[in-house]
């Protein structure tokens with residue numbers, strides 16, 4: 001294996017743990033192994049202090065208060081807790097949830113399950129860029145609507161939603177607003193106050209933290225969002241998520257977001273220049289290449305490209321040591337084309353010929369140049385065959 005030559009360009013699927021994050025985590029596996037819920041002694045108290053610091057960091061990164069952060073096992077669990085938690089807690093008030101066709105499966109499959117349990121779900125379509133129509137969103141709200149769930153940034157095409165506008169609509173109608181911000185937090189500025197968000201999902205491993213840890217922001221005032229728990233037990237996390245906290249993971253999430261706050265702007269600038277370079281150079285050498293998603297309202301680290309007359313599965317096989325993706329990590333295990341690209345309305349062919357490229361903090365200019373050549377050569381080769 002010439003593993004030193006591999007180039008990882010799939011940072012929307014997961015990111016490596018930043019060495020600074022790992023350093024922050026390590027003591028909490030061994031020396032400071034205490035249970036943060038067992039504060040009768042210093043072992044537990046030290047762990048609790050570390051969790052408190054991490055909670056402050058997570059809260060600060062989204063403009064929240066520390067007591068509004070519930071630690072979970074990741075954005076999948078956070079999404080489940082938001083959707084099932086609101087559906088149960090507000091069952092008296094209503095039974096209708098509004099979401100969007102391009103959501104992550106953690107939202108879509110939760111909604112499907114809720115529909116089986118008797119709830120009503122509206123799946124809003126999106127425009128060519130992956131945005132919901134705000135007027136359609138507003139029209140979909142009924143007396144029975146309890147929750148709007150629209151993701152902050154799409155994990156496949158990178159489109160960033162107009163959160164503040166959606167938040168304003170939700171507020172005007174007295175409906176709670178949840179956003180799956182797994183791809184946004186740590187990458188673009190997010191502020192739950194100005195965006196009018198009531199519930200927000202975070203994942204550590206999408207932003208240089210460890211896998212298996214995340215958080216749900218739960219607004220505590222104006223109005224307070226209430227949740228029924230999904231996991232029952234010792235009443236940890238103010239009863240919303242029982243279970244002994246993953247202390248090293250939580251510390252890692254806190255450190256990852258502390259670093260992101262400082263580094264986000266510089267990282268984004270580098271990623272944007274790589275995106276422009278890739279798109280321009282691939283267009284020059286290949287002719288027709290098109291960008292999926294919004295041209296400007298998009299994640300800096302994401303480039304989703306449509307290569308007409310090229311099967312994306314074949315391209316990925318050709319690229320071998322350049323790791324890019326056909327779609328979301330979860331759907332690419334199966335042979336289904338991306339539900340996100342299909343929802344854009346260009347026809348099914350586009351979903352079979354699109355590739356997601358995700359830049360990361362540890363990529364280099366040299367890697368981008370090398371990946372570019374590999375992609376151009378592979379697409380040319382495949383087009384010559386077809």
Ligand SMILES: *Cc1c(COP(=O)(O)O)cnc(C)c1O
Nearest residue numbers: 074075076104106155182183203
């Ligand atoms: C990765 C991702 C998830 C799932 O997060 P996990 O922490 O892996 O459970 C959910 N939503 C979006 C948009 C994601 O990108």
